[in-house]
Amino acid sequence: MNNGHRSRKLVVRSALAASSTIAVLAGAQALMMQDAPTNTADAESLGQTSTQDLGVSAPSTTTIRSSDGSSTSRFTPSQTFPQRSRSSR
Amino acid sequence: MKLKNNAWLDAIALIFSVVVIGLSVKWLVSSGLLEFRPAEGTNVVWYLVRSTGIVAYLLLLASMVWGLFITSKFARNWSPGVVSLTMHSTVSYLAIVISVIHAGLLLFDDYLTYTLRELMVPFTGPYQPFWVGMGIIAFWLMVLVSVTFPIRKLMGYRRWLWLHYASYAAYGMVAGHAVFAGTDGTNTGFRLLSVGGIAVIIMLVGARSEERENRAKSVEMAAG
Numbered sequence: 001m002n003n004g005h006r007s008r009k010l011v012v013r014s015a016l017a018a019s020s021t022i023a024v025l026a027g028a029q030a031l032m033m034q035d036a037p038t039n040t041a042d043a044e045s046l047g048q049t050s051t052q053d054l055g056v057s058a059p060s061t062t063t064i065r066s067s068d069g070s071s072t073s074r075f076t077p078s079q080t081f082p083q084r085s086r087s088s089r
Numbered sequence: 090m091k092l093k094n095n096a097w098l099d100a101i102a103l104i105f106s107v108v109v110i111g112l113s114v115k116w117l118v119s120s121g122l123l124e125f126r127p128a129e130g131t132n133v134v135w136y137l138v139r140s141t142g143i144v145a146y147l148l149l150l151a152s153m154v155w156g157l158f159i160t161s162k163f164a165r166n167w168s169p170g171v172v173s174l175t176m177h178s179t180v181s182y183l184a185i186v187i188s189v190i191h192a193g194l195l196l197f198d199d200y201l202t203y204t205l206r207e208l209m210v211p212f213t214g215p216y217q218p219f220w221v222g223m224g225i226i227a228f229w230l231m232v233l234v235s236v237t238f239p240i241r242k243l244m245g246y247r248r249w250l251w252l253h254y255a256s257y258a259a260y261g262m263v264a265g266h267a268v269f270a271g272t273d274g275t276n277t278g279f280r281l282l283s284v285g286g287i288a289v290i291i292m293l294v295g296a297r298s299e300e301r302e303n304r305a306k307s308v309e310m311a312a313g
Contacts, residue, residue, distance in 0.1 A: 030140075
């Protein structure tokens, strides 16, 4: 095989490998950005709805305690959280 | 003007490659991807699983469409050239490499815990075993088809061609796997892309079949 063929093959292979790698990274970034505003908006609207419907002030942070009381987790309505559920897979 | 040795297709593939490299570099510099930092608590592995799945699917689709194109009547006077054939095989190999990454990342995902055996043996996994199993079978078919690229002369062209037809089955299985087991399978854009891809493949297969029928008729008529 001559050098011309070899270098042309190399250009094609490099281009395809580079574009595939970038597509994977850009795709992951796009999916993260797609999920992030939705989750934030959902969390914010959750806080607003509870305030309006119940006529009480929604707490800025909610503390959830596990059933045995051994651990707690804190949830702020405006925070971003990953959207992961079995049904969404 | 008809150039010898499929020079037109080679030139198209080469120009496309140079344009892709240029656009990739420009986009990398201007998009801010290199400075991107995911939000705290984001499961990056899960997003990479999804993006590698989509990219592997698109590469398989591209490989099939390009493979059909360079052997169809649209390129009647061009036998597959060195560069265009390299493009076809490279896209197939990349589809396999990215599929391996897609599956391999599941080993590090904290939501569904797959074992290596479950990723390699169809219908044994914890999530959607049938459709995930279809993806695994499709992967092994893709491997089988791709590893025979370099040894097609050794195998005999006819035998290799029959084996190559397994890529249609692999594509069907991958499409089913993506739509019914993938998170993004319910995305309208992804479904339109799948339907569009299948339509293009059917169109190219139809064109190729018609060409073969016409060629067979010509041979019969010539024979008397």
